Amino acid sequence: MAGPLDGVRVLDLSAVVVGPICTHVLCEHGAEVIKIEGPPSGDLLRSLAGKGRSPGMNGKFLNFNRGKRSLGIDLKKPAGIAALQRLAATVDVFVTNIRPDAQARLGVDAASLRAMAPKLIHCSITGFGSDGPYAGRPAYDTVIQGVSGVAGAFEASTGEPRYVPFLVADHTVGLVAAQMIGFALYRREKTGMGEAIEVPMFENMAAYIMQEHLGAASFRPPLGPAGDHRVLSPDGKPLPTKDGFICVSANTDAQAHGFFDAIGRPELKTDPRFARVAQRVQHTKEYFHIRATSLGGRTTAEWLEIFDQADVPASPYNTIGSLIDDPHLRAVGMVREEEHPTEGATWAIGAPNRFSGGVAPPRPPAPRLGADGAAVLAEAGLTADEIDVLRQDGVLIEGMS
Amino acid sequence: MAGPLDGVRVLDLSAVVVGPICTHVLCEHGAEVIKIEGPPSGDLLRSLAGKGRSPGMNGKFLNFNRGKRSLGIDLKKPAGIAALQRLAATVDVFVTNIRPDAQARLGVDAASLRAMAPKLIHCSITGFGSDGPYAGRPAYDTVIQGVSGVAGAFEASTGEPRYVPFLVADHTVGLVAAQMIGFALYRREKTGMGEAIEVPMFENMAAYIMQEHLGAASFRPPLGPAGDHRVLSPDGKPLPTKDGFICVSANTDAQAHGFFDAIGRPELKTDPRFARVAQRVQHTKEYFHIRATSLGGRTTAEWLEIFDQADVPASPYNTIGSLIDDPHLRAVGMVREEEHPTEGATWAIGAPNRFSGGVAPPRPPAPRLGADGAAVLAEAGLTADEIDVLRQDGVLIEGMS
Secondary structure, eight states, X not given: OOOTTTTOEEEEEOOTTHHHHHHHHHHHTTOEEEEEEOTTTOSTHHHHSOOBSSTTXXXXXXXXXXXXXXXXXXXXXXHHHHHHHHHHTTOSXXXXXXXXXXXXXXXXXHHHHHHXXXXXXXXXXXXXXXXXXXXXXXXXXXXXXXXXXXXHHHHHHHSSOOOOSSOHHHHHHHHHHHXXXXXXXXXXXXXXXXXXXXXXXXXXXHHHHHHHHOGGGGBSSOSSOSSOHXXXXXXXXXXXXXXXEEEEOOOSHHHHXXXXXXXXXXXXXXXXXXXXXXXXXXXXXXXXXXXXXXXXXXXXXXXXXXXXXXXXXXXXXXXXXXXXXXXXXXXXXXXXXEEXXXXXXXXXXXXXXXXXXXXXXXXXXXXXXXXXXXXXXXXXXXXXXXXXXXXXXXXEEOSOO | OOOTTTTOEEEEEOOTTHHHHHHHHHHHTTOEEEEEEOTTTOSTHHHHSOOBSSTTOBHXXXXXXXXOEEEEEXXXXXXXXXXXXXXXXXXXXXXXXXXXXXXXXXXXXXXXXXXXXXXXXXXXXXXXXXXXXXXXXXXXXXXXXXXXXXXXXXXXXXXXXXXXXXXXXXXXXXXXXXXXXXXXXXXXXXXXXXXXXXXXXXXXXXHHHHHHHOXXXXXXXXXXXXXXXXXXXXXXXXXXXXXXXEEEOOOXXXXXXXXXXXXXOGGGGGOTTXXXXXXXXXXXXXXXXXXXXXXXXXXXXXXXXXXXXXXXXXXXXXXTTGGGGOHHHHHTTSEEEEEETTTEEEEEEOOOOEETTOOOOOOOOOOOTTTTHHHHHHHTTOOHXXXXXXXXXXXXXXXXX
């Protein structure tokens, strides 16, 4: 079976995470993605993210670049830019997270490429929208976390500003960019027209935090301070059991009452602080305290069985290392053994979503730098002689240096 | 101008956050969204999320439900289910986050609705995929954060498992669901076929964390423990200045050297611990410590100007409350004053992304419970007499009770 984006061709001039997660999603759903990398060492993520069996092939790079083809090309040389532009005229989608001034310098901004390929969908992921005072500023994930209120949510919760220990801005905005490209592909089918899309990280993450936490400050004048105090509770943690942790949430009356019965405190079901949703919202701190201090007498497995019977939402706690052993993830194919053609035995992460009309077959592993360059250029119409010249002139990059 | 999803009609049987953020995105890009709510008080988020000027109209509800139409209908009554099914046959997309067994009981599962409307795109957001051992279990955001390694990333960073103080699982998976619907709309334009999509929260969030943090444990046998130590650094925080905080990230050599010059320590540019990317990755702890302890002598505004000159990525720090005053967000229309027809003066959050082919005009404010019920049913072909009967029988809900 084919994926929903089967037949869509994507040229990807992006690096690190925000762009690569976008094109990863497109690829996972059937698109062909050609990743452009420059010398001498390609995508910065090849160098920035820890151990692999060979240089530039660490686990994080492998996981964000599954299924892509790599074209290594020197964009500091005019022949490299010319090849890139020729390739861009043959694809459906162009994705980049390089800054707008650099796009213009390389001739890969929306205006330049759409002049050559009017049906192209051009997606530019920026730090800050081009129509505001922060336009053109450089950005990384943590800069965006700090300016968009992500770190501010920690201050509101624990008193100390802090970044989330994963790339929540890069990851979220990469997903949004793939979403925007899906919407643009839909419109192009209806209208035949290409598109220039701008996806600014700051605006997307600020909207995210404001939707969640503007709260009583959504009104003018404010009805109270910003922040959803239930979600900001400093007690928002997995709960300790006899042998580890468990994750429990009991929001409806039926769930909360089931929880009170399970912990042997049925009197709380009629306690005016805890009987109904509105009362528990008023007494979040006490309610969360009861949840946090009631589970030390049994193991996680014992509690999971009890909560399952009582229809109280609960799950085991996973560390970042225990996920590969989770029985559900194994059963559904989210974690499977794979043999990488050059890197040996690895774990492959599967595609999470199911489509009745077909999902793409599992994508092949991530490429070495420049592994597909000659093939990609040949498909774009370059002759063997033209490709040889690019190789001899050091424009075509076929390996780390 | 019209948005990319102009003309798409969506029926939304979802509540709280994961479903509503999905349909919010569809709505923001031009789709018409009809939100189904049950008696007596509609979407649980109307009750769960703090202060408003009237019951059920708190800020969080308003921000996740902008632009939607509300149909209040009692699905415990057969006439309510019949009306819902009649409506489902007139739309392009059906979104739900109720559990699969409840979908089947109401006759709104994919098989039932697609039998009546073969071109329908049916999207079911679940806690856990239906083909694994956790299938059918109830889930809330924090349960998913705990089982998917989100809380585990905190343990790996600070030693203590903790939830992110916003609904990262709900929000992310809601965005993914909208993405999947976009891909399905694209495929339907090409093939004419409808689709059943399943979007499981656990699988999506586990993939997210594994992509980021499986790292050296992506290899068999593992080359090291899971986790990207740069991102897990407990020093990953906004940096204190003379008068507050600033957010700075300096990853390339040029940026790091610019930072060292700016803080008056040019000798670090040639220090073998800090001169090059690979060296700084090896000495992350010391490098982050220098960043954290060097900025106390000047104000945030002074440092922003210095880093701007040096092309070092930096931004001001925003609290969750200060976002509405951010000059960039104001300038680009992400925060604007709005008069809600029943709730009075509020702040409206804008749409973050730009499309050359047109973005949808700003969407109207969120509806009161059942505000659009009679109109929606009339458009679906119900006669005035049929609607009156539903009203008299208490099936049609037109207000909180």
